[in-house]
Amino acid sequence: MADFQEVSYNSPIEGEISENAGNAHEEDGEELTTLDEPVKDTVLRDLKAVAQKFSHIVYPRKNSVLLRDWDLWGPLILCVIMAFLLQGVKDEKTGGGGPQFAQVFVVVWVGAGIVTLNSQLLGGHISFFQSVCVLGYCMFPLVVAMVFCWTVVKLISHQTAILVVLRLIFTSVGYGWSIFASLTFLGDSQPVGRKALAVYPICLFYFILAWMVATYS
Amino acid sequence: MTSHNSDWGGFSSGDEQTSTQDQAQHSSKSAIIDMGNMDDSSVTSSWEDVGDTTHRVKDSSIEGQEGPGMVSGISGNLGKAVADQMWQSGQQQARKMIDVYANIDILRPYFDVEPKVLLFRLGSSFLPLRSLTTPQKIPNELYGPLMIVFTLIAILLMNMKNAGTVLQQGTLMGTAFGICFGYWFGVSGLIYFLAYLCNAYISVVQCLSLLGYGMVSHCIILLLGHFTHYSHGVFYFLWAIVAGASAARMITVLLSRTVGKSQRLLLCITISSFHMLFLLYLHFAYHQVVKDILETLDKDLIPAYQAAEDNIRVARDEPESEIAAT
Numbered sequence: 001m002a003d004f005q006e007v008s009y010n011s012p013i014e015g016e017i018s019e020n021a022g023n024a025h026e027e028d029g030e031e032l033t034t035l036d037e038p039v040k041d042t043v044l045r046d047l048k049a050v051a052q053k054f055s056h057i058v059y060p061r062k063n064s065v066l067l068r069d070w071d072l073w074g075p076l077i078l079c080v081i082m083a084f085l086l087q088g089v090k091d092e093k094t095g096g097g098g099p100q101f102a103q104v105f106v107v108v109w110v111g112a113g114i115v116t117l118n119s120q121l122l123g124g125h126i127s128f129f130q131s132v133c134v135l136g137y138c139m140f141p142l143v144v145a146m147v148f149c150w151t152v153v154k155l156i157s158h159q160t161a162i163l164v165v166l167r168l169i170f171t172s173v174g175y176g177w178s179i180f181a182s183l184t185f186l187g188d189s190q191p192v193g194r195k196a197l198a199v200y201p202i203c204l205f206y207f208i209l210a211w212m213v214a215t216y217s
Numbered sequence: 218m219t220s221h222n223s224d225w226g227g228f229s230s231g232d233e234q235t236s237t238q239d240q241a242q243h244s245s246k247s248a249i250i251d252m253g254n255m256d257d258s259s260v261t262s263s264w265e266d267v268g269d270t271t272h273r274v275k276d277s278s279i280e281g282q283e284g285p286g287m288v289s290g291i292s293g294n295l296g297k298a299v300a301d302q303m304w305q306s307g308q309q310q311a312r313k314m315i316d317v318y319a320n321i322d323i324l325r326p327y328f329d330v331e332p333k334v335l336l337f338r339l340g341s342s343f344l345p346l347r348s349l350t351t352p353q354k355i356p357n358e359l360y361g362p363l364m365i366v367f368t369l370i371a372i373l374l375m376n377m378k379n380a381g382t383v384l385q386q387g388t389l390m391g392t393a394f395g396i397c398f399g400y401w402f403g404v405s406g407l408i409y410f411l412a413y414l415c416n417a418y419i420s421v422v423q424c425l426s427l428l429g430y431g432m433v434s435h436c437i438i439l440l441l442g443h444f445t446h447y448s449h450g451v452f453y454f455l456w457a458i459v460a461g462a463s464a465a466r467m468i469t470v471l472l473s474r475t476v477g478k479s480q481r482l483l484l485c486i487t488i489s490s491f492h493m494l495f496l497l498y499l500h501f502a503y504h505q506v507v508k509d510i511l512e513t514l515d516k517d518l519i520p521a522y523q524a525a526e527d528n529i530r531v532a533r534d535e536p537e538s539e540i541a542a543t
Contacts (some may be wrong), residue, residue, distance in 0.1 A: 103388045114367075120321060121328040122360070196332045200364060208371055215378055 050074045057140045060181040067130050067185060078143045079108045081106070085150045086212060104212070111205045112136060119190060124160020126189035138182040139209065145174035146213045153217060160185045168214055175210040179203055202212060288401060327359040335361050342430040343462040346469035353473040355423040362401070362429020369432055370397045372439045377503045379443060382536055396499075404491045411487055415480035417471060427467055428488075434463035435496050442500065452500055460496050464489040 015146060034042075050073050056063055083104035102217045109132075116131035124131075149167045182202055266404045338361055346353055373393040397407065405424040419427075440456045447455075468485045475481045 050399065103390055109392060117327075118360075118363075121325055123325070132266075193331060195361060197330070197335070201367065204367055204371055208374065211371075211375060211378075 046071075046073065050077070053137055053207055054108070057137050057181050060184040062184065067126070067132050067189075070130045070133035072129070072133060072136065075108075075112075075133060075139070078136060078139045079105060082139070082146055082209075082213075085146050086216060105163050108136070108139070108210075109206065111208065115201045115205050118201050122190065122194050122197055124186075124190045124198060125127055126186065131186065132190075134182060134185045135205070138178045138185070139206075141174035141177035141181070142171070142206065142209050142213055145170045145210075146216070149216050159217075162212070171210050171214040174213070177205055178206045179208075182206075236453060252410050280477070287301055297488050308498060316376050327357060330356075330358050338430060339433055341467055342433050343459070345462065345465035347474060349469060349473045351473065353470045353475075355470060356426050357420070358426055359422065359429075360459065361534055362432070364425050365429050365432050365436060366397050368399050369436050369439070370394055372436055372443065373499065373503060376499075380503055400491075400495055400531055401425065401428060401432070404495075404542045406487075407491075408484070411484055412471070412475075415475055415477070415484055417475040417484060418479070419474060421473075424533065427470060428492075431463045431467050434460040435499065456493070456496060456500075460493055467492065 049069065050071070053063060053066055053071075053074055056066055084100045086104050087101050093143045112135040115135060116128055119126065119131060122127070148170050152163055152167060153159070173174060179199075186198070186202070187195060248316075318447055338356060370393045373396065374389055377389045377393065402425075403423065405428050408428065409419065409421050409424045412424070438452070438459055441455065442452065444453075467488050471484050471488065472481055
């Protein structure tokens with residue numbers, strides 16, 4: 001016990017604690033208002049933040065919002081939409097079917113994880129979840145293409161060549177858009193001479209997703 | 218708590234004894250180690266304190282002013298207290314965290330490559346060596362091979378989908394992952410084992426790198442097959458020329474590092490046969506699957522299948538009798 005008394009007596013930590021306490025008091029009011037607000041307001045505020053981030057993807061420009069205020073809600077929503085739409089009907093004759101929900105889910109998250117890990121290993125100065133957030137949000141154009149393909153397949157039973165080409169074009173545009181958006185946000189985080197090394201796995205990741213979208217039937 | 222205190226006390230006193238014995242000879246060495254301990258900001262505060270304490274103890278022993286007062290000083294107590302707390306509460310968590318970061322740091326040198334060097338290595342993976350007199354260097358790099366394996370997975374997925382491969386147990390993605398990584402790790406491990414037996418000095422990473430760059434030929438041939446739907450003749454031609462060149466590269470590299478005819482023969486036959494047969498397997502198992510299975514079916518069933526040939530998907534991991542029954 002005597003040791004601990006000496007420690008507390010000699011350490012200069014006390015001053016810092018009081019400073020922290022002062023800051024906590026200052027922020028107290030804001031926290032209380034956040035806690036007291038209706039759930040609807042909280043949800044709406046979060047949805048607004050997610051929608052704002054989607055707008056950054058639609059019109060990609062140098063902006064640190066995605067990196068600074070990262071969240072995984074947007075990627076989760078996009079991933080769930082894509083997995084639901086890609087969910088294939090089981091073929092009773094052969095036992096096969098389209099990609100299953102869990103498969104798409106795993107591909108998206110494991111793929112984003114691998115790409116992020118690769119950028120970390122190459123020396124990129126970006127945190128793990130920031131990168132996963134950007135990669136997830138940048139799936140947005142591909143999800144739009146997926147919705148288009150799904151609508152075309154469901155509404156029109158007989159797929160003509162024009163429709164297939166149209167689907168391919170939509171998917172290609174979505175693919176290009178996704179890469180362009182992700183490079184806008186992640187490009188600066190890579191070492192100067194090695195941007196190409198970080199870009200290749202991103203292209204491969206989105207290519208597999210785009211291929212799944214394009215081959216949906 | 219008290220027992221740990223005594224442990225730490227014992228540790229420091231033991232260190233002190235050894236330091237007094239060896240100080241005259243190794244004073245500069247131990248000082249460097251202590252400075253490293255002190256300067257390393259990534260270690261926890263407890264270790265810094267312990268290093269600090271031992272450093273001071275050693276300093277005191279150098280000056281010949283060894284006394285109990287230094288150990289029981291304020292800083293020493295602080296170090297003991299913090300070290301005890303850390304030792305009891307956060308040892309495992311800290312070790313886990315350090316392990317994670319250490320693993321990333323361990324892997325980082327293998328990903329240290331310039332794009333130009335990478336392109337050069339990709340190109341030279343098809344060029345066999347001309348001179349076998351000097352041992353050829355094998356790059357200790359994993360970025361290129363890893364990306365080649367991922368590319369092969371993507372191409373294999375496209376081929377599987379194109380060929381209408383259906384798996385009763387498992388998914389296309391999982392199968393492609395399993396095949397490519399299984400081949401890469403499995404054959405690399407085997408080559409490493411054989412190289413160890415044959416005294417070819419090659420590390421595991423070098424094996425992975427050598428085999429990984431060899432898989433570029435698989436990617437090129439399968440990708441061409443996906444887009445052009447070439448005949449078997451064209452495939453065999455590409456198989457012999459492109460995959461053969463890449464196998465020749467691997468063989469010559471291994472030859473330059475191995476001494477002894479039988480050892481060379483063993484290594485070269487193993488790596489080349491695995492390399493060439495793997496491509497054959499990928500082509501015939503996942504590229505022409507529908508056609509080949511249809512050819513093997515009974516003639517009576519063929520008209521029924523041909524009527525709906527566009528929609529046919531045959532489970533690859535089901536016995537043919539069951540397929541025929543459906």
